Amino acid sequence: MKKLYWLGLVLPLMSCGKRNEKWDEPAGSGQSVGLTGSVALVDENLNRALMLTSPAPYQLDSRAFPIGKDVAAIETSADRDTLFVLSRGVQPRRNPDDELPSITVIDAGPEPELVKRFELTDPKESLAVDPDEDWLVAFQGGATVTNPNEFVLLPLGQNADDVESVTIRSFGGVPRDVLFTDPLVVPNGPPRRFLIVHTDRDIALIDLSDLSREEVTIQTPETEAGTASTPAQVVFDPGVAGSDDDPGRFARIGVRLQNEPDVMLLELGVPTEGSNKDFEVKFNIINVGGIPSAIEFVNTDFGLRLAALVPTRSQATLIDPATTVIEAVSLPDRYTQLARVTEDAGDEGELALLYSPETEGIAFWALGRASGDLSKSVQQNEIQLRVAEVHDVPGENYAHLKILQGADSDRFFILDLKARQTFPMLTDSSGFIVNVAPDGERAWAFRPDGSEFASIEFSDLHPTSLSVALRVSEVWDIERSDGSRAALALHGTDGRFGAAPSVTLLDAEAPDSADTRFFGSLMLEGL
Amino acid sequence: MRVLVATALLAVTPAALAQAPAETAPAQTQAPAQQAPKSQPEKPGAAPAAPAPEPKGEKVPGTEAAAQKTTEPKPAGAARAAEAPAEPAPARPAADAAKGSAAATAPPPTQAPKQEPAETLSSDLTPSEPSAPHVLPAPANAAGPGPVQPPPEPERFRLLYTGPLGYHQDHYFVNAGFRLDLVRDPRFDIFASSDALPHLSVQAGRTIMTQGEFSAALLLAWDYGGRNDRVRDTDQTSLGVHRLGAGIEARYHLVHRLYLLGRLRLGAARAHAVLKEVRDFVSNQWLFDGRAVLGAAFELLGKPDGTERKPRLWFVAEGGYVLTSSVDLTLEPNNPNEAPERAQPVELGEMNLKGATMRFGLVISY
Numbered sequence: 001m002k003k004l005y006w007l008g009l010v011l012p013l014m015s016c017g018k019r020n021e022k023w024d025e026p027a028g029s030g031q032s033v034g035l036t037g038s039v040a041l042v043d044e045n046l047n048r049a050l051m052l053t054s055p056a057p058y059q060l061d062s063r064a065f066p067i068g069k070d071v072a073a074i075e076t077s078a079d080r081d082t083l084f085v086l087s088r089g090v091q092p093r094r095n096p097d098d099e100l101p102s103i104t105v106i107d108a109g110p111e112p113e114l115v116k117r118f119e120l121t122d123p124k125e126s127l128a129v130d131p132d133e134d135w136l137v138a139f140q141g142g143a144t145v146t147n148p149n150e151f152v153l154l155p156l157g158q159n160a161d162d163v164e165s166v167t168i169r170s171f172g173g174v175p176r177d178v179l180f181t182d183p184l185v186v187p188n189g190p191p192r193r194f195l196i197v198h199t200d201r202d203i204a205l206i207d208l209s210d211l212s213r214e215e216v217t218i219q220t221p222e223t224e225a226g227t228a229s230t231p232a233q234v235v236f237d238p239g240v241a242g243s244d245d246d247p248g249r250f251a252r253i254g255v256r257l258q259n260e261p262d263v264m265l266l267e268l269g270v271p272t273e274g275s276n277k278d279f280e281v282k283f284n285i286i287n288v289g290g291i292p293s294a295i296e297f298v299n300t301d302f303g304l305r306l307a308a309l310v311p312t313r314s315q316a317t318l319i320d321p322a323t324t325v326i327e328a329v330s331l332p333d334r335y336t337q338l339a340r341v342t343e344d345a346g347d348e349g350e351l352a353l354l355y356s357p358e359t360e361g362i363a364f365w366a367l368g369r370a371s372g373d374l375s376k377s378v379q380q381n382e383i384q385l386r387v388a389e390v391h392d393v394p395g396e397n398y399a400h401l402k403i404l405q406g407a408d409s410d411r412f413f414i415l416d417l418k419a420r421q422t423f424p425m426l427t428d429s430s431g432f433i434v435n436v437a438p439d440g441e442r443a444w445a446f447r448p449d450g451s452e453f454a455s456i457e458f459s460d461l462h463p464t465s466l467s468v469a470l471r472v473s474e475v476w477d478i479e480r481s482d483g484s485r486a487a488l489a490l491h492g493t494d495g496r497f498g499a500a501p502s503v504t505l506l507d508a509e510a511p512d513s514a515d516t517r518f519f520g521s522l523m524l525e526g527l
Numbered sequence: 528m529r530v531l532v533a534t535a536l537l538a539v540t541p542a543a544l545a546q547a548p549a550e551t552a553p554a555q556t557q558a559p560a561q562q563a564p565k566s567q568p569e570k571p572g573a574a575p576a577a578p579a580p581e582p583k584g585e586k587v588p589g590t591e592a593a594a595q596k597t598t599e600p601k602p603a604g605a606a607r608a609a610e611a612p613a614e615p616a617p618a619r620p621a622a623d624a625a626k627g628s629a630a631a632t633a634p635p636p637t638q639a640p641k642q643e644p645a646e647t648l649s650s651d652l653t654p655s656e657p658s659a660p661h662v663l664p665a666p667a668n669a670a671g672p673g674p675v676q677p678p679p680e681p682e683r684f685r686l687l688y689t690g691p692l693g694y695h696q697d698h699y700f701v702n703a704g705f706r707l708d709l710v711r712d713p714r715f716d717i718f719a720s721s722d723a724l725p726h727l728s729v730q731a732g733r734t735i736m737t738q739g740e741f742s743a744a745l746l747l748a749w750d751y752g753g754r755n756d757r758v759r760d761t762d763q764t765s766l767g768v769h770r771l772g773a774g775i776e777a778r779y780h781l782v783h784r785l786y787l788l789g790r791l792r793l794g795a796a797r798a799h800a801v802l803k804e805v806r807d808f809v810s811n812q813w814l815f816d817g818r819a820v821l822g823a824a825f826e827l828l829g830k831p832d833g834t835e836r837k838p839r840l841w842f843v844a845e846g847g848y849v850l851t852s853s854v855d856l857t858l859e860p861n862n863p864n865e866a867p868e869r870a871q872p873v874e875l876g877e878m879n880l881k882g883a884t885m886r887f888g889l890v891i892s893y
């Protein structure tokens with residue numbers, strides 16, 4: 001019995017000084033985001049982002065940044081040099097110290113730093129980043145009572161402390177997505193940027209040059225069933241500012257309607273006399289002969305057209321926005337997607353790429369050379385791939401290349417727009433994912449279930465096969481502090497197989513399986 | 528535990544200890560009267576002419592000091608004897624009489640002649656006959672005809688042993704126990720869910736010096752402690768620490784069964800940290816290790832007589848502070864060049880194992 005007395009004394013002592021809870025928080029999957037100079041590893045359980053950098057060859061560094069509690073959305077800037085994290089904070093807040101919803105902005109270069117932290121009054125679920133990095137928009141509230149039509153706009157420029165809330169007029173709709181436009185030419189006043197919000201039954205234009213101006217809401221037409229049609233895609237043409245020689249044209253907006261054969265064509269036209277508005281929206285509804293799968297403004301020899309792909313008819317419909325006259329163009333197959341590649345194709349004139357995840361092959365549509373019979377402007381390229389995604393190659397050196405990737409294929413293609421050639425890259429199994437390096441010099445292909453991957457240099461399209469010890473979940477190519485580049489093959493960041501996140505580091509410019517470094521226990525970094 | 532508390536109470540009241548022999552004086556003075564028929568026809572009050580018997584057998588450590596102590600006057604006993612002039616004063620051993628103790632100068636008894644006195648508690652000079660000094664005189668109310676049987680040795684008597692500390696103090700010892708360090712360093716959380724770092728602890732040494740109730744001992748010590756846990760639900764971690772050291776221990780005996788101690792120990796520690804992930808990452812480092820503790824030891828089992836070199840079992844409890852140099856938690860892979868990983872070290876900062884410490888142990892002395 002005396003021994004039990006000692007146990008009674010010792011056991012409480014053994015449990016004294018409980019350790020910090022952070023060591024007991026599960027590591028989680030560690031969602032990763034590849035950026036220009038770093039890889040963000042989101043540690044949601046500890047409310048932080050680990051920014052992994054490579055200061056020198058085969059060296060890995062990490063810095064932890066707080067990102068707020070309960071992450072709702074993670075976004076990057078278009079050039080991937082900035083990370084934005086939207087968090088809900090503590091909900092419901094019961095104490096003054098409970099964390100508010102916030103947006104954290106982190107510079108994701110080779111030496112990451114915390115740029116800004118915005119605090120919000122109510123939690124939001126979605127975040128949109130302006131491609132020009134002038135604005136952030138948080139929307140779709142997540143509180144007990146929310147106003148779905150409220151948008152919180154946060155300027156990223158000089159007046160970064162000014163948080164403005166804009167509520168659009170509601171006709172019963174719920175916002176689905178937002179689109180930042182380029183500066184649009186309007187009749188009165190300088191060109192200005194708009195935030196286009198499309199709900200499930202209307203679209204709203206918010207003038208970003210003056211948020212105090214009332215937004216313009218355009219309701220969609222009713223369907224045959226009597227319900228409001230739903231916007232499925234919004235595109236815009238910025239217009240052309242007039243000059244002495246050229247009258248120019250005002251900006252236009254095209255709206256594709258879900259499961260409807262009609263498209264809406266809006267013009268930011270001249271307001272009626274006596275109006276003090278800078279523009280007035282004039283719109284037409286045009287039937288394109290079938291349900292369109294994609295629309296895009298294109299510049300043909302005959303001027304601006306709104307192109308709509310109608311796969312059920314294997315045709316494209318060109319709409320003259322000035323007259324709403326339509327012209328049908330027969331296509332060699334049922335292409336469902338259209339991508340303008342004019343700027344990347346060199347001096348080819350207006351060029352669009354047609355593809356479909358349901359149909360093998362692609363087609364080039366040379367709209368700039370279309371004269372007479374438009375059908376002859378379509379050139380088919382029969383590749384054995386149902387293209388689901390087209391990846392751009394950033395930078396100037398290889399912008400004419402596109403990566404064509406299928407949904408679940410054992411191959412992908414590199415498309416040379418200048419030469420109109422496609423180069424197949426065959427893989428030993430299906431399910432490969434392709435990432436393009438931010439410097440535009442190479443691509444990385446990997447299969448999430450495998451430990452083998454490859455880099456493809458765009459200079460000679462030479463693939464280098466690589467192998468590491470563990471299953472690869474992501475491959476990111478980042479800039480090192482010394483100006484060279486490093487490749488991070490991440491393991492365990494997809495939350496599968498219960499593995500803790502770790503990384504194998506390679507020299508991205510001269511990758512070699514025999515010259516790698518492995519760094520484990522990433523989620524213990526910075527604790 | 529109750530024994531320990533009672534002992535502690537006695538230990539912290541030296542006055543009570545000093546008074547303890549005096550309290551037995553009346554009983555001692557009555558015993559000869561009750562055994563008057565068997566008493567020897569010796570002249571009452573006369574000092575025995577025979578010299579004090581020499582100790583037999585080996586020389587007992589501490590005997591000289593004890594002898595000097597027992598030959599000093601006993602004021603408490605003398606006072607008690609003076610307060611009871613009607614009672615016959617017992618004859619004292621030669622040593623006491625020779626020193627002219629108060630008992631020896633007390634008035635002669637008026638009743639029965641003095642018998643050969645039972646050896647008193649202070650007769651420490653006969654270590655070879657331990658049983659005789661331990662016989663208490665019969666209590667005063669145990670009057671009756673016939674010989675009086677010695678009463679069973681009461682437990683309390685063991686605590687009141689005031690003989691030479693002898694081997695209670697001067698001995699070899701082996702000490703095994705359980706030690707608990709409280710490590711407050713946040714890095715320690717990597718290896719444990721609490722701040723406790725338990726050790727198995729072994730010490731061995733011997734007394735090198737005695738001076739009255741004070742003594743000093745040198746010792747060698749080895750401790751092994753460790754913790755293991757999981758961090759972030761994925762990685763298994765463990766920490767093991769071997770500690771080797773030499774130390775000096777100063778003691779002060781409150782009674783023969785109880786002494787206070789202070790110990791200073793210096794040495795080296797070998798820390799072995801492991802992080803198990805897809806492969807093992809380890810760190811092995813030598814550290815400086817020092818500690819200072821205060822404590823107490825209580826003799827659980829053993830002969831009260833300090834003149835006998837016998838095994839004795841002690842319980843020791845101590846507390847203090849540990850100082851160590853820092854551990855660099857740069858954990859290296861087992862085989863850093865093994866392909867294809869070529870794993871790199873995991874850097875987890877620095878950790879210091881300093882902190883409060885406490886220890887419980889059992890000591891076998893001989």
